[in-house]
Amino acid sequence: MTNFADSLKKEIARVARKELREEIASLRKISVVQRSEIAALKKQLKAVQTQVSQLSKGQGRGEGEKVVVMPRAEQEPSAVKSRRKPGRKVVFTGERLKAQRARLGFTQEQMAKLLEVSSLSIWKWESGGASPRASRVPGILERMALGKRAAASQIAA
Known part of the structure; x- marks a missing residue:
């Protein structure tokens, strides 16, 4: 009896594998098509x-005007807008802050006075350990856009 039971189990397993093989083959074909x-x-x-970014930058001009897409939350102070190309977003980075500080010839303390923050904040921003609050970024960008004389006069005031 055990030979018959074993033979029956083996035959059932073989038939199940055969049916599953057909099912799996069809699923693989569907998977390849979907991929x-x-x-x-x-x-x-x-x-x-790519087309949207080109249109938002004004490169994909059709007839007439440039298309500039800038949500209200991303709008920047007028001093920063006037110094850059339309449609480009100015982003705060520590490297940019460090380069601007070097261009102005300021120490971290002087830059901190200009931006109305602590010198520790300047150090953390430049080293990448922290970043300013989003609500403060537009004001910081506006002050970073100042020239040497205007920045020096604001520090002295």
Whole structure:
């Protein structure tokens, strides 16, 4: 009886594997098709994003005016806007702060007085250990855009 039971189990397993193999093959085919469709969609998305960024930068001009997309939250002070190209967003970075401080010839303490923060904050921002609050960034960018004389007069005041 055990030979018959073993033979029956083996036959059931063989038939199950055969049926599963067919099911798995069809699932693999579907998976390959879906992956290729996903890859094509990703390429289309990347192309659309490139077009949107070009339009927002004003490079993809059609007839007439430049298209500049800038939400209200990203708008910057007028002093910073006037010194840059339209459609470009100025971002605060520690390297930029350090370069501006060097250009002005200021110490960290003098830059801290100009930006109305502590000299420790300046050090942390420049070293990348911290970044200013989002609410303070527009004011900081506006003061960083000042020339040497204007910055020196603000420190003296």
